[in-house]
Amino acid sequence: MMKLSAEERAAALKDLPAWRYDQERQAIVRQFQFADFQEAFAFMTRIALAAEKADHHPEWSNVWNKVDVALTTHSAGGLTVKDLDLAAIMDKAASA
Amino acid sequence: MMKLSAEERAAALKDLPAWRYDQERQAIVRQFQFADFQEAFAFMTRIALAAEKADHHPEWSNVWNKVDVALTTHSAGGLTVKDLDLAAIMDKAASA
Helix, strand or coil: CCCCCHHHHHHHHCCCCCCEEECCCCEEEEEEECCCHHHHHHHHHHHHHHHHHHCCCCEEEEECCEEEEEECEHHHCECCHHHHHHHHHHHHHHHC | CCCCCHHHHHHHHCCCCCCEEECCCCEEEEEEECCCHHHHHHHHHHHHHHHHHHCCCCEEEEECCEEEEEECEHHHCECCHHHHHHHHHHHHHHHC
């Protein structure tokens, strides 16, 4: 799994407008907000299954109705296609 | 729900030796570590159900096999019995 170049990253983020690149963490980050804890955790459960299936896991935190996510690929030392894929899955799950 | 006094807090933490009090957050904090992501998320799922039932929710983050938790009662401006109860439930679930 190859780390994306800065050009590849910029192009990919155009399709993920809700995400921003965090240079320090070498990760893409986004906050999701839901109606309440139930909705937030239902989202996390869907994503947990998808993450396990892809063998690629988010770094995330949850405070009641909010879920803060950072996606990076430690083994590649930065952002890879795996992160973009999981970000797209999350966007879809959150808007469903 | 009354905020615990410093004396009550100190006494309660004797029964929760894996937790420490974070003065700045006015919360008790603990890290749980599991074999892998599946085990970590299974724990989170059990706790999510317990939290929803108690209508008292953790602040928590997860990175693969680790779950970092902070418990406080915002409406009381600090630690209450609700936090101690949830901490005990977490300890039990993690050792089960």
